[in-house]
Amino acid sequence: VSRQAYAGLLWTKQFYHYVVRDWLTGDGVGRPAPPARADGRNADWGHLYSRDIISMPDKWEYPWFAAWDLAFQMLPMARVDPAFAKGQLALLLREWYMHPNGQIPAYEFNFGDVNPPVHAWAAWRVYEIDAHKTGEPDIGFLAGVFQKLLLNFTWWVNRKDAEGQGIFSGGFLGLDNISVFDRSHDLPVGGQLQQADGTGWMALYCAKMMRMAIELALQSGPNQPAYEDMASKFLEHLVQIIHAINTHGGTGLWDEEDGFYYDQVLHGDEVTPLKVRSLVGLIPLAGAEIVREVNLERLPGFAKRFRWFLENQPELAQHVVREDAEPARYLISAVPPRHLARILGRLLDEGEFLSPYGIRSMSKHHAEDPFVFHAGGTEYTARYTPGESTSGMFGGNSNWRGPVWFPLNHLLVETLEFYHHFYGAVLRFRYPAGEGGEHLGLGDIATAIRGRLASIFRRCPETGRRPFADPHPHWDSDDNRDLLLFHEYFDAETGRGLGAGHQTGWTALVAMHLEHLARG
Helix, strand or coil: CHHHHHHHHHHCEEEEEEEHHHHHHCCCCCCCCCHHHHHCCCCCCCCCEEEEEEECCECCCECCCEHHHHHHHHHHHHHHCHHHHHHHHHHCCCCCCCCCCCCCCCECCCCCCCCCCCHHHHHHHHHHHHHHHHCCCCHHHHHHHHHHHHHHHHHHHHHHCCCCCCCCCCCCCCCCCCCCCCCCCCCCCCCEEECHHHHHHHHHHHHHHHHHHHHHHHHCHHHHHHHHHHHHHHHHHHHHHHHHHHHCCCCCCEECCCCEECEEEEECCEEEEECCCEHHHCHHHHCEEEEEHHHHHHCHHHHHHHHHHHHHCHHHHCCEEECCCCCCEEEEECCCHHHHHHHHHHHCCCCCCEECCEEECECCHHHHCCEEEEECCEEEEECCCCCCCCCCHHHHCCCCCCCECHHHHHHHHHHHHHHHHHHHHHCEEEECCCCCCEEEEHHHHHHHHHHHHHCCCCCCCCCCCCHHHCCCHHHHCCCCCCCCCCCCEECCCCCCEECCCCCCHHHHHHHHHHHHHHHC
16 A cells, blocks of 8 residues: 555656746737736736646646645655655745745645645654654755745735734635635625634644754754744744634633634624534644753753743743653643643544544534524535535535545644653543543554554455445456555545545555554
8 A cells, every 4th residue: 555655646746837927928829818817817926937847636637736735745755755855845935936925826726825834844744754764864955944934934924813913814724615604705794714723723833933943953053043043933923822822812712612623703892603613623733842951951042032931921831831850841732731631532532523534524513413604694504524525515515524634634643643742641531532432642542543544545354345445346356456546535434535536645645654553
């Protein structure tokens, strides 16, 4: 399975040539471009000049790059071709791709759409994978992407934190059909949308920029003070976002009754939570980082500001958890300890997010109890659908309302392992949640979820079939039974492959889970 996943990922490399200025005005060879094109799609991306080999989601159905797809694809790519993986992440930050205002182009359909800001996380993970593989950290790569990511981070802060309060919007953020209505358009009730996923993504962005700055300070010699300053900047920004998501306006985006983070509609002084239990409310889990005392000892400037912050900003410092051990470690997480158990209780509940094949994109709770929202005489509904969309909304493409998607499953599995590294065996949960579950640490739980994801491609002992291919008899023949397809997403109840069947893309992440399981 792993070998075919890597082969599919390598196969999706493609030469991509798109000169936006020529597309807008005509290339002087054929007919001139229609006048309407000058004010249409991508009209404000005239600087973009693409003539590169790029990793595509799929070079048949999706023969163009997608920024957040590419970020996830580069993790397994780094296992087989780390130089290409690093080059791809750096490429989208170059001046002929990144907009002068700092925005990273999303995808050909509309470069100006907003994808989740996962580039910093992916760059850090590829840096780690490459260093482990080669034994030599590529500080030049890390420094290069860090400088460009500063521009993109500033774009996010200026454009998507409308009130300057640390609560972010962003639109559909890749999960274009997960909400009760289209988050890319004006709200049907007016007002402003405050997004749990947008805010969680920005906490993750800050956390990884802080981690990169610390690494660069440790490795950079005479430039150490400048990177220490940046580590301090992202520390404070991270804690401010954490404070906002948990306390702004009283409880931030946290719902104490449900124990979950929700998007909210802000209309004047009135706040309306959109109580859809989905991946949107799980993403804040990923916004976390650990500061180690051993690094503080080597970074006197950062250490001085870190300790001043803890002593003089008690309202914010409450979000920093100190481990009772020597040398000390400090956990900074968007989900504080008092919320962690409640949100993981839903994540690990087979009646909510935990599917036989991974983590559902929407809680199964909404199968019997859909969320309904009334606005302007129209009823908007979000209902759990484990497979292909049954709704005509979003062009009949509401495929984030239940299926299992590998990218966010991968991120959440890594996040559970991250918390395990800090809390260790002290923190245990029933897995699955409920009376029948076994008390396990988060590391063991992460491994168990990896097993559920891997089972999509493994033969079922009872039927001899791989769930992704069921119930197609085509896959039963001797010629085809060991040929695999890495679909776009998967039915949360059966594991059946859905969407683009010939796409490897980010589903190649399964190779990393299989290898982890093989190592034991």
